[in-house]
Amino acid sequence: MENKGCVLAVDDQPINVKLLSVQLQSAGFTVLMAYGGQEALDMAVAHMPDLILLDIMMPYMDGYETCRRLKANPLTAGIPVIFISALTDVAEKVNAFKCGGVDYICKPFQKEEVISRVGTHLNLYFLQRSLKEKVEEETAKRRSGEQMLIQQSKMAAMGEMLGMIAHQWKQPLNAISATAQDIEDAFIHNELDIEYLHSSVITITNQTDFMLRTADDFRNFLRPSKEKILFNVKDAVEEVIFMFSPYFAKSGIGLNLGFTGEEFSVTGYPNEFKQVILNLISNSKDAILSRKDKGTANKIDITVRKDDRIAITIRDTGGGIPEDIIGRIFDPYFTTKTPDKGTGIGLYMSKTIIEANMGWRLSVSNIEGGVEFRIDT
Ligand SMILES: Nc1ncnc2c1ncn2[C@@H]1O[C@H](COP(=O)(O)OP(=O)(O)OP(=O)(O)O)[C@@H](O)[C@H]1O
Ligand SMILES: [Mg+2]
Structure with a gap:
């Protein structure tokens, strides 16, 4: 039995x-x-x-x-x-x-009563136990899925960063290499005196200082914020623009900032917020660069507006998002790019950071010639 x-x-x-x-x-x-x-x-x-x-x-x-x-x-x-x-x-x-x-x-x-009551409660108990196991299993699965997403989005951000660091370092590396060449030439032509040497050393140290600073900037940028703090949204946006506009300019894209109102303090995670802005402008850059019609101006306008609350908008000239996919762009792994260009988690992570972690709102709409992303704090 x-x-x-x-x-x-x-x-x-x-x-x-x-x-x-x-x-x-x-x-x-x-x-x-x-x-x-x-x-x-x-x-x-x-x-x-x-x-x-x-x-x-x-x-x-x-x-x-x-x-x-x-x-x-x-x-x-x-x-x-x-x-x-x-x-x-x-x-x-x-x-x-x-x-x-x-x-x-x-x-x-009564025998029958005992057996049926015992049977009923055992069934309930087994059911409860298997439900509990299911819930634990699902929770573990979800947690590891989320971990993977976070890991991937970090890797994607890091890839983007490496490109930018390489770009930022090109100029100073060229300068250092040219200075080294100069020193040798000066020596060959008997022009190398202590003054010449000294000014060359200063040129090289200036360049390496700049390189160290950029490396630090990027390291700070990727460091996760520990807790919610009061920070200035406009300063955070400005910082992103300052760091990345040389890189965007290389692709012929201008980053513009406009603002209205004053006092842009909010409580949240500043580094994560900056990463969201980077995700959004990187998407705009991709859209602009892959646009068929090359006639329009290549620019991304960012505005920070303070009314009752603070709203940040990012508008591009990338041609917009087709209506049949606009409802899916925040889904994890939804992408229209080739695997080397995108994984489809940028917007999912951005939405999670803005809405789940900070309690704000991230929305999208098509505008004339492009897209507007909007963050409402
Ligand atoms: N500014 C935009 N203009 C046009 N399409 C956009 C824009 N932003 C997002 N999209 C569309 O939404 C999709 C999802 O964007 P998302 O940032 O989540 O992923 P991705 O950019 O494809 O890859 P990843 O960000 O992970 O590298 C993109 O593949 C693109 O089709
Ligand atoms: Mg993206």
């Missing part, structure tokens, strides 16, 4: 335990037996039964106390307890439920 679950029967009268055991076994349950409260506690921990049938009136430790201790131990707290007792008083029954019992059977008990 299939095993329908393991029941621990507890009663100080061996004859009662025996009777319960025979009846339950005949119905397909596995039965363990205990003859007192302490023994029941020990067996529950050692064998982890699926259900406990518990007598109330027992010497040394009664059923109520036994049940309370079962519920106080995290190991056994989840095991359903059905009281079984000759006490028929309503107060006794209420007390049984108060101690954590799920049901109450009166003695003398």
Whole structure:
């Protein structure tokens, strides 16, 4: 016969335990037996039964106390307890439920009643357990999925950064290499004196200082903010524009900032906010560069407006987003780009940062000749 679950029967009268055991076994349950409260506690921990049938009136430790201790131990707290007792008083029954019992059977008990109540509560317990496992499994799955997304978006940002650092460093590296060449030429032509050498060293140190500064800027940019702080939105946007406009200019794209109002303080995560702005302007850059019609001006206008609250808009001239896909652009992995150009998580991460982490709003709409993304704080 299939095993329908393991029941621990507890009663100080061996004859009662025996009777319960025979009846339950005949119905397909596995039965363990205990003859007192302490023994029941020990067996529950050692064998982890699926259900406990518990007598109330027992010497040394009664059923109520036994049940309370079962519920106080995290190991056994989840095991359903059905009281079984000759006490028929309503107060006794209420007390049984108060101690954590799920049901109450009166003695003398009917075989059918015991079997069907035990069966019902076991089913409930198994269902509850499998639900709990499912939830835990799903939660773990989601957590690792999110971790992966965050990791990928970091990698994407880092790729973008590397491109920019390489670009920022080209100029000073050229200058350093030219200076080295100069020193050699000066030596060959007998022009190398201490002054010449000194001015060359100054040129090189200036260039390397600049390179160190850019490296630091980018490192700070990628560092996650630890907690929400008060920061100035306009300054944050300006910082992004300052850092990235040389790189965008290389592609012939102008970054413009306009603002109205004053006092642009908000509470949030400044670094993550800057990364969102970078995601948005990088998308605009991609759209502008892949636009078929090359006649229009290549520019991205960013505005920071303070009315009741602060709103940031980013408008581009990239030709807009087709209406049939505009509803999906915030979905994870939605992209219209080739795998080397995009993974489709930029906007998903941006939406998560702005809406879930900061409680603001990120929305999109097509405008004349391009797209407008809007952040409402
Ligand atoms: N400014 C824009 N103009 C036109 N289309 C856009 C614009 N911004 C986003 N899109 C569309 O939305 C899609 C999703 O953007 P998202 O930033 O999430 O991913 P991606 O840029 O493709 O890749 P990733 O940002 O992960 O490198 C893009 O592939 C593009 O089709
Ligand atoms: Mg993107």
